[in-house]
Amino acid sequence: MAYSVPMRYRAGLETRDRILGATRQLIAESGLEGTTIKAICERAGVLPGSFYNLFENKEQAIITVVREAIEAIDPDPEHVGSHDTLADLVEAYIRFVTDEADLASAYIAIAVSGGRSKGAIRGRFIRHHEMRVERFAAAIRRQHPGLDGAESTRRAETLVSALNGITLHGVLDPNFDFPTHARALLGDTLTLH
Amino acid sequence: MAYSVPMRYRAGLETRDRILGATRQLIAESGLEGTTIKAICERAGVLPGSFYNLFENKEQAIITVVREAIEAIDPDPEHVGSHDTLADLVEAYIRFVTDEADLASAYIAIAVSGGRSKGAIRGRFIRHHEMRVERFAAAIRRQHPGLDGAESTRRAETLVSALNGITLHGVLDPNFDFPTHARALLGDTLTLH
DNA sequence: CTCCTATTTGAGTGTTGACTCTAATTTGAA
């Protein structure tokens, strides 16, 4: 358990949580462009002054949400050299997209709207993507020892990008059956050769 | 050949083209948020008054660019019941992404930033996506007559979404080898069973 | 109770956005 915070700071931390929650919801609902200070503050039940008492600027709040979203994608991120199977990784991602639709939506929204301009956010995404690909590639190698390194990396890269693609589609079209298509991609990657 | 336009309208149409070109470039470079009237007008060498002489509002210009981008994706869109192979379709898409990077970038940028809020744009995207899936599914059925309809549609949907996913990644990461991954997805879809 | 500091208030600032309007200018057509 984390060591407890002095009472004096409790109120501010609760406000902070409410602000981050509001930010996450707004990004998921209406993308970066709909996420204004005014909207965040209204939803969090706070005035602009309080926001700027806790965050340096709007981007700080957004980056925090992004970091949380990114971290939430990885199952068990502490064990980097774990022995997850590819199916474990994909199922964890499916669970993330289904259970934490807000975060998933935010992840995709920012990957595009923010990733193309803002250097900080973009860098974070590329780095995270590479880590994720490496992890998927390791799982593939474990299951297909015959495959050479480059080929497993290429397949992992295709799989991860494709998962992002169907996530994007799932975000746009509520009728889209995300889990089925995600599992189909998994099957494709494993079945070959 | 289209019938020629009265001389009196020539100047306006040229300006219109310049505005649309500027809009397309800006969307590709900096997404919807960076595409302001001021930026469009500066790049097109025009003042706001001229813009509003030719377009009702900003969204009209953007929707026009989107429609062009969408139409540019489909090879030979006149022949709906054509006999393209799946490889033809994928190669056409690869060519589109490589040759018309601006449009492809705009397509993805708008799919997310615009597709989630604006009703008009969103509808256009969903409709176009469905048409594209149907076309891919028909090609799959032609090549794998054994496959039942639902399965070919599901595979087409996976393939199209996955193509969007790697396009998104290609837009974010300039080092990404888009054609290779696109062809890998094609291979996956065809090889199975 | 009395400080002291963290927090909240909410009006206010400067900037930038989309969009308007009138007057000037161009340019086919007659």
Added chain:
DNA sequence: TTCAAATTAGAGTCAACACTCAAATAGGAG
């Protein structure tokens, strides 16, 4: 050459944005 309509110019409006700040208010520590 003259006219009328299409086009451009460019200053100006209004709203919304991110962000600030002096002052008021809590509420835990001593």
